[in-house]
Amino acid sequence: MKSLSQVLGAGALLASHAAVFGQDVFSVAQLAQLDAVPGLPTPAQLTSALKSGPGARLDRRVPLSTNDNTTVPLVDLQILHPPPTPKDGTHCTVELLRYAFGNSYDAPAIVPYSPPNSKDCGTVGQWGAVVGNLTVYSNGTQYDRLSSLYLDHVEIWRHSSAEPTKTGTVWTALKDLTPYTALLAKNGTLLMDFSNIIAADLGLDGVFYVTLTATFYSGALKAPAGLSPPPSEAIIPLSDLSPDHSNYFVVSDSAVGGVTKVTLPNNTVRAVVEVYCSGNSAEEFWYLNTPDEIVSYFSPSAGLTAKGPFREVQVLVDGRLAGVVWPFPVIYTGGITPTNWRPLTSYGAYNQPTYFVDITPFLPTLTDSSPHNITLMVVGQGLSPPNSINSNWFVSGNVRVTLGASTARTTGTIRSYSVDPYVHPTVRGLAGPENATVHATIGAQRKLKIVSDLFVGGKEKRSVVFEQDLSFSNAQDYASDGWVQWGTQLTTGFTKSSTNGKVSLLDTFAYPLSVFSNYTLYTMQFGAYNSAINQTFTRALVPPSGTPHTILWTSRAEGGVGMDDALGLRHAINGTGETTQTFAYGDIAGETYLRKSHAKNDGWVQDTVWGTLASGNPPVKDTTPGGGPGFRRRDFWLVPRGRALGPDDAL
Numbered sequence: 001m002k003s004l005s006q007v008l009g010a011g012a013l014l015a016s017h018a019a020v021f022g023q024d025v026f027s028v029a030q031l032a033q034l035d036a037v038p039g040l041p042t043p044a045q046l047t048s049a050l051k052s053g054p055g056a057r058l059d060r061r062v063p064l065s066t067n068d069n070t071t072v073p074l075v076d077l078q079i080l081h082p083p084p085t086p087k088d089g090t091h092c093t094v095e096l097l098r099y100a101f102g103n104s105y106d107a108p109a110i111v112p113y114s115p116p117n118s119k120d121c122g123t124v125g126q127w128g129a130v131v132g133n134l135t136v137y138s139n140g141t142q143y144d145r146l147s148s149l150y151l152d153h154v155e156i157w158r159h160s161s162a163e164p165t166k167t168g169t170v171w172t173a174l175k176d177l178t179p180y181t182a183l184l185a186k187n188g189t190l191l192m193d194f195s196n197i198i199a200a201d202l203g204l205d206g207v208f209y210v211t212l213t214a215t216f217y218s219g220a221l222k223a224p225a226g227l228s229p230p231p232s233e234a235i236i237p238l239s240d241l242s243p244d245h246s247n248y249f250v251v252s253d254s255a256v257g258g259v260t261k262v263t264l265p266n267n268t269v270r271a272v273v274e275v276y277c278s279g280n281s282a283e284e285f286w287y288l289n290t291p292d293e294i295v296s297y298f299s300p301s302a303g304l305t306a307k308g309p310f311r312e313v314q315v316l317v318d319g320r321l322a323g324v325v326w327p328f329p330v331i332y333t334g335g336i337t338p339t340n341w342r343p344l345t346s347y348g349a350y351n352q353p354t355y356f357v358d359i360t361p362f363l364p365t366l367t368d369s370s371p372h373n374i375t376l377m378v379v380g381q382g383l384s385p386p387n388s389i390n391s392n393w394f395v396s397g398n399v400r401v402t403l404g405a406s407t408a409r410t411t412g413t414i415r416s417y418s419v420d421p422y423v424h425p426t427v428r429g430l431a432g433p434e435n436a437t438v439h440a441t442i443g444a445q446r447k448l449k450i451v452s453d454l455f456v457g458g459k460e461k462r463s464v465v466f467e468q469d470l471s472f473s474n475a476q477d478y479a480s481d482g483w484v485q486w487g488t489q490l491t492t493g494f495t496k497s498s499t500n501g502k503v504s505l506l507d508t509f510a511y512p513l514s515v516f517s518n519y520t521l522y523t524m525q526f527g528a529y530n531s532a533i534n535q536t537f538t539r540a541l542v543p544p545s546g547t548p549h550t551i552l553w554t555s556r557a558e559g560g561v562g563m564d565d566a567l568g569l570r571h572a573i574n575g576t577g578e579t580t581q582t583f584a585y586g587d588i589a590g591e592t593y594l595r596k597s598h599a600k601n602d603g604w605v606q607d608t609v610w611g612t613l614a615s616g617n618p619p620v621k622d623t624t625p626g627g628g629p630g631f632r633r634r635d636f637w638l639v640p641r642g643r644a645l646g647p648d649d650a651l
């Protein structure tokens, strides 16, 4: 078997991925952006904090698996820091939703919301922090299912489930909901879609029991003044506004985006779009999709998904491109090899990252008190016009609006607009003799800059600059007619806004990903497949509101799944998986959260947490040096033959 480096050679891409586990995750240009925000940790500083902590001993190898069985219930988790909360003052916890999602396909839970009125909760709308807690219990067999949560049609949380164990699985995700204060401060409607299917004949019996709470803090969050602006004063949904279905746009055509008509108050001084986006179905693994240019090298029976790995989510104002998102690839718990993600998930599985595009430079036209079209589009690199993507992407967002002190209309002009409507990714493909191996590289770059002069409050002049500098590279190698695939991707760059030269939004990121998968035995009776996945999430963020912070997450996972003989209904019957991760959070207020976790075969090997926020999200208790027993299913011969399910196998 060839190693990844033998197949790819010592290419620049691989070299940059090797650096993921070292310190040089950010380029010189990206580090220069961080200089403008004193106190924002660099990835190198977080790496050394991880190395010096108590979790360092985790790097040692541990003995192989034992016959220990799964802890009941199994605690699943996505590593994330607990949101910082005020140290002074009182707080209260309110239950927002308790619901069992059984046969809930396209049937969301819908409940009224009212702001809490008890004294401990603090003054409505003046909270120092609001922290959401989404806790789910499930037992039985179930796919990973996507859920989305909306308050008054504004998506506030996108979450995917664990694949539960028969003896019970529980997971908790915490999310900082403070940026949604404008919505939380008034009566509204909470809608949670968690489309699930219970079908005894398919062996799908896992119900998701959801408890959603929010904790409201009366005190003030300590953060250096000036850099943590309070939450915006109005939040406008960018969604399909449906009263009784999920509210994200389902985008399956790159020429047809989701359009929302938006009317902004005429004294708006700042407007920032937040974007939620994720690929689904043939776009779930978009980063591994095969470019159209090389798809003919493989036989159609290999079943490769075309249209290439490059994807761009676009935000348009009245049809004019305002900014883009090059998303982080979130891998769900059923993704690539499900045994890799139980009990330790990939980054974003339970709390997907969101992205920001500042549309403040468009205020001169947006403040005319009439409706404007804000469009969320997804474009790819497919060659068959006019559609460059597969089906489908789920995309939604909101506009965070800050109002001026006076009622005077904001006016001004867009002074320069330097934006290409589309970047054309380069594709280079190379086939070996008899097409036995195929190698392809894909690259894309984007620079975008919009400069406006605004006059706010009738007199004050503000120069507003929104800019993006992004780079994408992807290398793919195939063997065995595409049944063996190596995919290596790096998305990196920055998004920045400034007002009169002062940074008001900064998103500096690097998202390396490396996937090896081997499906050569997939179609045979008692088939099997396996994979190895390395991934990193590095992001230094000055958000539109809240505390500037840096996150560095790295993951290394390897696993395999064996399947039953019911052709057409591929149930996993056994498998192994081992995942090690490190996580570091640091913010400009000096708070830290560091964690090293190691899971194996449905059990915890080790979990270590330290840093100032450690007590807000402590380590799991039940660890065993050998991890768990691995996934086994003994009743697989009971599965009916020949029934068609989706591309994933239920565990």
Ligand SMILES: *[C@@H]1O[C@H](CO)[C@@H](O)[C@H](O)[C@H]1NC(C)=O
Pocket: 001, 002, 484, 518, 519, 520, 521
């Ligand atoms: C893929 O799996 C098959 C079956 O286990 C094995 O024979 C082959 O060596 C594997 N290929 C690679 C590149 O790992």
Ligand SMILES: *[C@@H]1O[C@H](CO)[C@@H](O)[C@H](O)[C@H]1NC(C)=O
Pocket: 068, 069, 072, 167
């Ligand atoms: C776990 O394993 C022990 C010893 O093998 C066994 O006695 C026990 O019943 C098992 N528990 C579960 C929940 O399977």
Ligand SMILES: *[C@@H]1O[C@H](CO)[C@@H](O)[C@H](O)[C@H]1NC(C)=O
Pocket: 133, 134, 135, 172, 174, 211, 213, 616, 617
């Ligand atoms: C989250 O909520 C669950 C159930 O409501 C509770 O058991 C758990 O302690 C909460 N966790 C935190 C950190 O608040």
Ligand SMILES: *[C@@H]1O[C@H](CO)[C@@H](O)[C@H](O)[C@H]1NC(C)=O
Pocket: 139, 140, 141, 166, 205, 206
């Ligand atoms: C889940 O656990 C409950 C309580 O033990 C049990 O009654 C139920 O049958 C289990 N459900 C499945 C699908 O295993």
Ligand SMILES: *[C@@H]1O[C@H](CO)[C@@H](O)[C@H](O)[C@H]1NC(C)=O
Pocket: 114, 187
């Ligand atoms: C908000 O809802 C609560 C609970 O239903 C109700 O008592 C209150 O009057 C409502 N407030 C407004 C402003 O509608």
Ligand SMILES: *[C@@H]1O[C@H](CO)[C@@H](O)[C@H](O)[C@H]1NC(C)=O
Pocket: 266, 267, 369, 407, 408, 409
């Ligand atoms: C701005 O909006 C307010 C409130 O709708 C309105 O009273 C005012 O006339 C508007 N000003 C301008 C210049 O359009």
Ligand SMILES: *[C@@H]1O[C@H](CO)[C@@H](O)[C@H](O)[C@H]1NC(C)=O
Pocket: 296, 297, 298, 431, 434, 435
């Ligand atoms: C290799 O793929 C090319 C491009 O589709 C095709 O023209 C050629 O016939 C293939 N060669 C073999 C031996 O399959």
Ligand SMILES: *[C@@H]1O[C@H](CO)[C@@H](O)[C@H](O)[C@H]1NC(C)=O
Pocket: 318, 319, 371, 372, 373
């Ligand atoms: C918004 O889109 C509609 C439908 O395409 C179009 O008629 C209208 O002119 C657009 N509005 C603006 C301000 O561009």
Ligand SMILES: *[C@@H]1O[C@H](CO)[C@@H](O)[C@H](O)[C@H]1NC(C)=O
Pocket: 004, 021, 514, 515, 516, 532, 533, 534, 556
């Ligand atoms: C993941 O990283 C480890 C350590 O650098 C390396 O040995 C392994 O080959 C990598 N795997 C993949 C799929 O990139």
Ligand SMILES: *[C@@H]1O[C@H](CO)[C@@H](O)[C@H](O)[C@H]1NC(C)=O
Pocket: 526, 562, 563, 573, 574, 575, 576
């Ligand atoms: C999984 O089950 C199959 C079918 O019984 C068996 O051939 C295979 O060895 C098992 N694999 C593991 C890892 O237990």
